Amino acid sequence: MTGAYMRSEVRRKFRDPRYLIFALAMPLILFGAFGAAQSHNHLSGITVAAYVMVSMATFGAMSSVFSTGGAIAFERAIGWNRQLRITALTGRAYVAGNGLAGFAVAVPSLVLVFLAGGLLSHVHLSAGRWLMTSLSILLALLPVAALGIWVGYMAKAESVQAISGAVYSLLSLLGGLWVPVTVFPHWIFEVIKALPMYWVAQAGRQALIGSWVGWQGVAVLTAWTGILAMFAARAYRRNSAKS
Amino acid sequence: MTGHPRSPLGAVHLSGVQKSYGKTRAVRDIDLDISPGEIVALLGPNGAGKSTIIDMLLGLTDPDGGHIRIFGEAPSLASSRGRVGAMLQSGGLPSELTVLELIELITALYPVSLPADEVLERAGIADLASRRSDKLSGGQKQRVRFALAIVPDPNLLVLDEPTAAMDVESRQAFWTSMRQWASSGRTVLFATHYLEEADTFADRIVLLREGRIVADGATTEVRALAGGRTLRCTLPLADLNDLGSLPGVASVSVHGNGVSMTCTDSDATVRALLGRYLEVHDIEISGAGLNEAFLALTATPEEVRS
Numbered sequence: 022m023t024g025a026y027m028r029s030e031v032r033r034k035f036r037d038p039r040y041l042i043f044a045l046a047m048p049l050i051l052f053g054a055f056g057a058a059q060s061h062n063h064l065s066g067i068t069v070a071a072y073v074m075v076s077m078a079t080f081g082a083m084s085s086v087f088s089t090g091g092a093i094a095f096e097r098a099i100g101w102n103r104q105l106r107i108t109a110l111t112g113r114a115y116v117a118g119n120g121l122a123g124f125a126v127a128v129p130s131l132v133l134v135f136l137a138g139g140l141l142s143h144v145h146l147s148a149g150r151w152l153m154t155s156l157s158i159l160l161a162l163l164p165v166a167a168l169g170i171w172v173g174y175m176a177k178a179e180s181v182q183a184i185s186g187a188v189y190s191l192l193s194l195l196g197g198l199w200v201p202v203t204v205f206p207h208w209i210f211e212v213i214k215a216l217p218m219y220w221v222a223q224a225g226r227q228a229l230i231g232s233w234v235g236w237q238g239v240a241v242l243t244a245w246t247g248i249l250a251m252f253a254a255r256a257y258r259r260n261s262a263k264s
Numbered sequence: 265m266t267g268h269p270r271s272p273l274g275a276v277h278l279s280g281v282q283k284s285y286g287k288t289r290a291v292r293d294i295d296l297d298i299s300p301g302e303i304v305a306l307l308g309p310n311g312a313g314k315s316t317i318i319d320m321l322l323g324l325t326d327p328d329g330g331h332i333r334i335f336g337e338a339p340s341l342a343s344s345r346g347r348v349g350a351m352l353q354s355g356g357l358p359s360e361l362t363v364l365e366l367i368e369l370i371t372a373l374y375p376v377s378l379p380a381d382e383v384l385e386r387a388g389i390a391d392l393a394s395r396r397s398d399k400l401s402g403g404q405k406q407r408v409r410f411a412l413a414i415v416p417d418p419n420l421l422v423l424d425e426p427t428a429a430m431d432v433e434s435r436q437a438f439w440t441s442m443r444q445w446a447s448s449g450r451t452v453l454f455a456t457h458y459l460e461e462a463d464t465f466a467d468r469i470v471l472l473r474e475g476r477i478v479a480d481g482a483t484t485e486v487r488a489l490a491g492g493r494t495l496r497c498t499l500p501l502a503d504l505n506d507l508g509s510l511p512g513v514a515s516v517s518v519h520g521n522g523v524s525m526t527c528t529d530s531d532a533t534v535r536a537l538l539g540r541y542l543e544v545h546d547i548e549i550s551g552a553g554l555n556e557a558f559l560a561l562t563a564t565p566e567e568v569r570s
Contacts, residue, residue: 025372033360099356104412107322107352108373109344 023114023121026105030092030122039182040088043189044130048081051199052134053141060142067230070142074134075225076198079158081130083198083221084171084189086162089123093173094181097260112261119173120166124159131155150231157228161221161242165192167249173242174216174256217245275300275420275451276321281330283316283475290316292475294330298453299421304463306455308472314455315353316475317499318424321453322350325431346374346416351409355422358396363389363408366397367415376418387411388441403434410438414445421445423454427461439465455510493530497537499523510536 034040056073064072093116097100105115135151138144146154168188176184193199196218202210213219220238227234233241276298283291298304306314319325321333323340334342342348357366364380371377384390389407392400400408404475406426413421421442427435441463446452457460462469462483469486471479479486499507500521507516512529527533530549537544 022373025369029365029369030360032365033358036360096358099358100352100354101358103324103352103354104350104355104370105373106324106347107343107350108370108416109346109375110373 025116026110026115026118027122027125030119031125033254034085034088034122034126037088039091040085040126043095044081044084044088045133047084047151048077048130048134049137052077052137053078057137057141060144065226067226068142068144069172070138072201072226073240074138074142074144075154075158075229076222077133078131078138079196079222079225080189080193080198081134082127082158082162083165083192083218085127085130086165087172087185087188088126088169088175089119089166089222090169090172091171091181091185092119092122094176094178097174098178099245106261112257116170116257120170122171123166124162126214127159127162128155131158146229150229154225157234161217161224161234161238164217164242164245164249165221167201167253168244171249171253171256174253174260195219195224198222215241217242218228274298275302275335276453277331277333277336278317278321279331281317281320281327281332283313283320283325283327290475291320291327294477295473296477296480298472300451300453301446301449302468303452303466304454304468305466305471306453306472307457307459307462308468309457311474312404312472313452313455314472315424315477317472318350318352318422318453318455321422322348323440342420346421347418348420349413349416349418350422351406351413351426353428355409355412357397357400357405357408359396360394362394363411364393365398366408367411368417370412376417377415378417383411386414402429403431403438406430406438407435409442410441411458418450420451420453425454425455425457427456427458436460472549493527494550495525495527495530495533495537496546496548496550497523497544499544503540506540510540512536 051075054079056070059069059073062069082222093102095106101234102115106112110118132155139146172181172184172188195213197213198218202213202219205213214237220234220242223238224234224242278296279333280296281291281294282289295315296314297336306317316325320327321334321339323338323343332339335347337345337347339348343350354414364384367380367383370384371380378386381390384393387407387410389404389411391499392404392408393407397405397408406429410426413423426439430438439461442452454466466483468481469483470477471477471486502518502523503519504516507513507518507523507525510525510533512527512532514526514528516523516525518524525533534547534549536548
């Protein structure tokens with residue numbers, strides 16, 4: 022049942038211009054503009070092209086996963102969630118289906134940018150390495166999924182787009198997706214390391230060179246997942262309370 | 265007043281049901297039984313509690329007190345098992361999906377469903393199957409929502425203001441297909457504030473005011489309940505409260521020297537009126553239509569005495 026609902030949500034996202042622009046086209050264009058040609062310079066132990074490739078793939082996947090928030094807010098606004106609530110789809114299955122749909126559409130975001138990296142910028146990895154890089158990014162995006170669900174239950178449909186735009190920009194900037202974190206002053210870098218998004222990109226970069234994100238990264242990501250999931254759960258319960 | 269069999273195994277059973285939102289008492293102590301095969305209108309002005317009752321029947325909202333059973337089951341269980349289908353008031357459709365995709369989605373969300381093509385057929389929208397929902401007219405959307413409601417082949421259909429956005433023609437067509445659907449002994453409960461709609465399509469009208477049932481019976485009974493008389497007269501400097509206290513008066517309104525009273529017993533009213541006001545003239549008594557009955561029974565005192 023969750024599967025059927027998830028498939029339907031995935032189908033909707035593929036027909037949504039916002040998804041096509043922010044999660045598919047934009048990361049690809051930004052990669053082409055800023056990273057694709059730099060296959061000789063190095064940054065943090067990998068080529069600049071590979072670095073930017075992971076950043077842009079992470080940006081696209083983040084947009085996909087966060088789109089759950091817009092979907093929930095919109096379905097609440099038009100009353101579609103009420104239509105679903107009178108079927109056998111439980112509230113939890115609804116949230117799960119929405120969240121899983123976000124991760125499902127994150128896969129094409131990653132694949133497209135990785136294809137561009139492999140074909141245009143000579144980022145050559147084994148199949149296993151590509152897979153580990155993708156899985157690391159997706160797993161590290163769990164706090165973003167929780168944030169999306171929280172926003173979906175808190176925001177009004179009219180404001181969710183503006184909120185999403187702000188969240189994308191802030192997360193990308195504070196995650197060093199648009200500008201490498203090395204250009205920031207030291208103290209800002211310390212703040213960034215306490216936030217989740219830097220570690221999402223880091224999870225991808227480390228997996229790319231056959232390493233892993235490390236305990237600090239896991240700790241930060243786990244803590245943020247816990248906190249945001251708690252907020253999301255509270256907003257969900259308040260919203261579906263039958264009072 | 266009901267005159268209907270009270271069975272806990274009927275289609276719908278409510279006893280002592282209450283619901284408040286903050287200080288607003290949306291539904292106060294409602295008892296209602298609906299037998300299988302009945303077509304019942306929940307009639308009342310905005311804020312009378314119609315939507316709250318419907319939300320509770322579907323398990324979308326829990327009552328604060330009282331007992332609700334749908335075919336002997338708890339509302340949310342009856343809904344999830346597909347024994348109840350509903351057209352909700354705010355029921356928008358996701359614009360990225362086609363009509364067929366919407367129906368297939370809802371089909372997958374019930375344990376047992378009609379085949380999608382049969383749903384399309386029964387709702388008369390086979391020609392719209394591949395149309396995206398943002399390309400539908402208001403009437404077509406409503407037929408799609410009817411289709412979604414009948415997906416699990418429910419025994420009870422609950423409709424919240426189903427024709428609110430329809431023109432006269434599509435309203436007529438909608439009710440024709442509804443009658444057809446209900447003809448095989450299925451139960452329909454619909455909320456409306458259109459009198460003629462309740463009068464034309466329901467076998468029974470449940471009239472609500474401020475969260476209470478003020479009348480419940482066959483359409484003709486409800487009409488009779490209001491006494492069916494309107495008394496008009498000319499009376500300078502009339503006092504609203506004085507007039508309202510006359511015997512047999514349900515409601516009063518005054519426009520300049522003209523007075524209009526809805527009466528439950530116009531004979532008693534006219535006797536008292538002539539006895540108390542010597543200057544009264546141009547008395548005219550007419551039989552009330554359903555409109556007047558509705559007003560007399562549902563209006564709050566403050567509204568009428570303005």
